[in-house]
Amino acid sequence: MNYLLKKKIMNVPMNQLTLTFKDADLEKSFFKNYTEKYLIHGRFCHGVAVFFYSLLSVFNAYLFPDVQFFMYLISFGIILPVFTFGFLYSFTDSYKKYWQFLFAGYVIITGSGYTAMVAIAHPPNSNALYIGIIICLFFGYAFIRLRAIYACIAGGLVSTGYLILIIGKYNSPDIILLNYVINFLGINFLGTFIAYSMELFSRRNFLLINDLMRKKEELRKSQDVLEQRVSERTAELKAANQAILEDMNQRLKLEAQLRQSQKMEAMGLMAGGVAHDLNNILSGIVSYPELLLLDLPENSPLRKPIKTIQESGMRAADVVADLLTVARGVAIGKEIANLNTLIEVYLKSAEHQKLTASYPSITFKTKLAPDLLNINCSPIHIEKALMNLISNASEAIENRGTVTISTFNQYLDKPLNGYEDIQSGEYAVLMIADNGTGISPEDLARIFEPFYTKKVMGRTGTGLGLAIVWNTIRDHGGYINVKSSEKGTIFELYYPVSGGEALPVKGKIPLIDYLGHGEKILVVDDEERQRIIASDILTRLKYNIRAVSSGKEAIAYLKKESVDLVILDMIMPKGLNGRETFQEIIKIHPAQKAIIASGFSETKEVKLAQQSGARKYIKKPYTLEKIGMAVKEELGK
Numbered sequence: 001m002n003y004l005l006k007k008k009i010m011n012v013p014m015n016q017l018t019l020t021f022k023d024a025d026l027e028k029s030f031f032k033n034y035t036e037k038y039l040i041h042g043r044f045c046h047g048v049a050v051f052f053y054s055l056l057s058v059f060n061a062y063l064f065p066d067v068q069f070f071m072y073l074i075s076f077g078i079i080l081p082v083f084t085f086g087f088l089y090s091f092t093d094s095y096k097k098y099w100q101f102l103f104a105g106y107v108i109i110t111g112s113g114y115t116a117m118v119a120i121a122h123p124p125n126s127n128a129l130y131i132g133i134i135i136c137l138f139f140g141y142a143f144i145r146l147r148a149i150y151a152c153i154a155g156g157l158v159s160t161g162y163l164i165l166i167i168g169k170y171n172s173p174d175i176i177l178l179n180y181v182i183n184f185l186g187i188n189f190l191g192t193f194i195a196y197s198m199e200l201f202s203r204r205n206f207l208l209i210n211d212l213m214r215k216k217e218e219l220r221k222s223q224d225v226l227e228q229r230v231s232e233r234t235a236e237l238k239a240a241n242q243a244i245l246e247d248m249n250q251r252l253k254l255e256a257q258l259r260q261s262q263k264m265e266a267m268g269l270m271a272g273g274v275a276h277d278l279n280n281i282l283s284g285i286v287s288y289p290e291l292l293l294l295d296l297p298e299n300s301p302l303r304k305p306i307k308t309i310q311e312s313g314m315r316a317a318d319v320v321a322d323l324l325t326v327a328r329g330v331a332i333g334k335e336i337a338n339l340n341t342l343i344e345v346y347l348k349s350a351e352h353q354k355l356t357a358s359y360p361s362i363t364f365k366t367k368l369a370p371d372l373l374n375i376n377c378s379p380i381h382i383e384k385a386l387m388n389l390i391s392n393a394s395e396a397i398e399n400r401g402t403v404t405i406s407t408f409n410q411y412l413d414k415p416l417n418g419y420e421d422i423q424s425g426e427y428a429v430l431m432i433a434d435n436g437t438g439i440s441p442e443d444l445a446r447i448f449e450p451f452y453t454k455k456v457m458g459r460t461g462t463g464l465g466l467a468i469v470w471n472t473i474r475d476h477g478g479y480i481n482v483k484s485s486e487k488g489t490i491f492e493l494y495y496p497v498s499g500g501e502a503l504p505v506k507g508k509i510p511l512i513d514y515l516g517h518g519e520k521i522l523v524v525d526d527e528e529r530q531r532i533i534a535s536d537i538l539t540r541l542k543y544n545i546r547a548v549s550s551g552k553e554a555i556a557y558l559k560k561e562s563v564d565l566v567i568l569d570m571i572m573p574k575g576l577n578g579r580e581t582f583q584e585i586i587k588i589h590p591a592q593k594a595i596i597a598s599g600f601s602e603t604k605e606v607k608l609a610q611q612s613g614a615r616k617y618i619k620k621p622y623t624l625e626k627i628g629m630a631v632k633e634e635l636g637k
Contacts, residue, residue, distance in 0.1 A: 012207055018149045019199050030206050035096045038145045042099060045144045046087040050080060053110065056132060064121045071117060079113045082106070104150040107140035111158030115165055130180075133162055134187060141191030142301055148196040155191055159184040194301055201305040205312060208285065285313035286621040287533045291540055294511075313621075334376050334476075336498055339407050339430050340368045346383050347405075352390070359394045367406040373428050376498040377476055385469040389432040389491050392466070396436030396489060406431040410494065418481035418492075419444075427478070427494040435488040444484055469493075514628035516543040519635060520562075523547040524554040524581060525569040525597075533622055534567060534597075541628050550574070551581030558588050565635055567627075568614065570598035570606055579609035586613060593634050597622075 013022040021027040057075030061068045086102055089095050095102070114132040121129065137155045140146050146154070166180055289310035296303050343366065346352055356364065386405075393403045410429045416422040439447065448470040473480050473493055481492040521543045525531045531547040538545050546563065548554050552575055554566065566585060570578035578596050585592050594614035596606050599621075606617055615637075618630045 014203075019147070019196070019203060021203075029210075030203060032096075033206055034145075034202060035099065039090070039096070041145060042103070043087060043090050045103075045139075046083055046090070048143075049106070049110075049139070050083050050087075052135075053080060053083070060117060060129065060132075064117075064126075066122070067120045070120050074113045074116055079110055082109055100147055100150050103140070103144050103146050104154040106144070107136055107146070107151070107154035108157055110139075111136040111154075112161060115158070115162045118162070119165055119169065130162065133158060137187055137191055141195045142198070145198070146195060148192060148199045151195040152188070152192045155188045159188055197302055198305055201309055204285075205309065208312065284529060284533060285309060286623065287537060289313070290624050291536060294540070334378050336374050336501060337377050337379050337382070338372060338374050339382070339428055339495070340372050342379055342382050343368065343386065343405055343407070343430075346386050346390075349383075351387055355391060355394060359397070361400045362394055362397055363402045364390075365402060365404045367404060369406075369408045371409065372407050373409055373426070373497040374499070374501070375428050375476070375495040377495065378472075381468075381472045381475075385472045385493070386430070386432075388466065388469055393432055393434035393436065393489070393491075396434050396438070398437060401435045404431075404433045406433070409497075416481070419483075420479055420481070422479040422481060422494055426497045428497050430493040430495070431490060433488060433490045438486045438489055439482075439484040444482065447482075448480075509625055509629060511624065511628075514541065514625065514632040516541050516631065516635075518542060518544050519564040520544045520546070521631065522554060522557065522563045522566045524549075524551065524566060524572075524578075526550055526572040526574060527569070530569065530620070534627065537622055537624060537627055538567075538631070541624070541631070543631070551576030551578075551584070554581055555584050555588070558585055558592075562589060564593065565631060566592060566594040567631075568594055568596055568609075570596050570609070577605060578614075579605045579612070582609050582614050583612055593637065595630055595634055 012026070014020060015022065021030060053075065057071065057080075061071040061075075064071060083106070086106065089102070090099070111133050114129055114136060117132075118126050118129045137158060140154055141151050163181060163184060167177060289306045292306050293303065293310070296306070347364075347366070356362075390403060390405065397403070408429050408431070410427045412422065412424045412427070414424050448466050469491075470480065473495075477496050479494040481494070483490045483492075516538075521538055523531055523534045523538070523545060525534065525547070526549055528549070531549065535545045535547050546557070546561075548557055551568075551572060554568075555576075558566075566582070568578040568581055572578065572581075576584070578598070582592075582594050582596075585594070592613070594609075595616040595618060596609050596614050597618050597620060598606065599619070610617065616630045616634045618626055
């Protein structure tokens with residue numbers, strides 16, 4: 001509840017009562033986005049309101065034949081024409097400016113209409129009509145996306161009018177009148193809370209998307225600067241090499257390699273920093289919805305908006321993971337797996353089902369070698385590369401077509417000269433082929449550069465897809481071959497084979513499997529938000545938590561106390577980092593168990609800490625399963 005009543009969302013000042021951003025331009029931008037998002041929904045609401053109000057009006061007129069004329073007059077002479085006018089008005093430009101006032105008016109008019117029906121009908125049957133008022137109230141609070149302040153005012157006016165009528169018209173016992181008052185106060189409080197929560201979540205989503213778009217624009221501008229610098233350097237190198245004609249081809253090839261290396265290094269530095277900041281921003285958005293959903297009943301109206309926030313946060317976290325892949329490579333533990341199994345898992349995934357629904361005219365075929373050899377890989381990055389290649393292949397097909405996913409074993413007794421030189425050896429090959437429009441020679445030379453894309457940025461892709469494929473294949477010691485013509489494109493990914501048995505595919509682990517039993521854990525993180533999130537999650541998992549803000553505080557604490565496990569943030573710029581802190585801790589408690597956490601990918605410092613005894617590493621943002629399983633496994637050693 002405290003988090004709902006904060007005066008700021010993501011450090012943006014706002015009016016606590018009305019939820020209005022204090023920045024007028026930001027508020028105007030939000031309202032425009034909010035209007036466009038729910039314009040179609042608003043028209044649908046008109047239709048629903050007309051249908052149900054007409055149905056209930058006919059039924060009410062039937063129940064009260066002596067005042068049937070007045071019932072019809074209220075419904076079909078006043079209220080339904082207002083709804084019809086509102087529906088037609090929604091197709092005008094001025095509607096977008098006044099639709100909130102119009103919808104608040106609907107609540108007041110429909111509620112007043114039912115109040116009028118109660119007034120002209122005869123008790124005790126007329127008492128049943130107050131159900132219609134309750135429906136009107138919740139229609140305004142929870143369905144038509146009315147802003148909380150307007151919903152509260154409209155609901156309050158309707159309830160007040162009804163209560164005044166009841167108190168003035170009927171000589172009811174005080175206990176009955178008190179019951180009416182309490183019920184309507186409770187209904188309005190609950191409805192206001194629902195409308196307030198829905199609007200708050202909408203504003204959080206809006207700010208998050210705005211922030212992500214701003215970061216993306218900053219990345220684009222940085223890319224433009226890098227492109228300009230690389231072009232200038234290329235021109236200088238070409239001018240210097242003009243006199244050496246016999247070396248021209250070789251020098252051009254070396255120049256291209258240098259340009260790519262410089263660009264990737266610069267992109268790595270930039271993307272790594274941005275990804276770290278975004279991970280900190282996303283931590284609460286990814287972690288807290290998971291905790292909130294545990295406390296909400298299945299039929300709660302809050303579950304859908306909270307799940308939307310969680311899914312948005314996870315999608316944003318995926319983009320951050322893509323940035324880190326481009327910046328630093330895969331750099332996580334690998335395991336023995338089979339490409340066929342990973343392909344089958346992807347084809348059953350929600351991502352692929354969404355893709356097939358988006359391209360109903362495309363046929364997806366598989367030709368998987370039954371004797372395919374295993375590889376040593378990071379399954380999540382193999383699946384990411386597979387998803388990007390299949391998505392690109394689908395977008396390359398303009399009308400009807402076919403995307404074929406194939407695997408086969410390939411032994412090369414000598415290097416293969418293709419898109420790049422593939423060294424001799426034994427490989428498991430993943431091939432994605434399409435019969436689309438193909439890739440031009442100019443684009444083919446640059447398709448693996450970060451943010452080099454022919455798609456609409458932010459709508460059909462981030463420009464990182466093929467850069468991720470390139471970095472992933474590099475991290476796995478493999479090679480890429482690309483063939484393209486006007487008849488289609490073929491991507492071949494060569495992965496070195498590995499001995500050993502493939503591990504079974506892991507499913508979602510039940511919460512009960514990683515609950516604790518009161519073990520004492522010390523959380524060390526210089527970011528207050530990260531400490532709070534980690535502490536909240538671990539407390540929910542039934543651990544006894546202590547938290548400190550630096551390596552120095554952790555060392556001082558452990559000189560006096562002992563804990564079962566320490567969770568160390570790797571990067572703490574103002575003092576000792578995670579590795580340095582752990583090396584001091586084991587001087588005090590040589591057998592101390594510890595986990596390293598970071599918003600970056602695994603680094604050299606992380607590996608040094610693991611060599612010292614902190615074996616587990618987890619990447620932020622935290623989730624229940626990620627941190628829960630890591631703690632459970634480390635405590636079990």
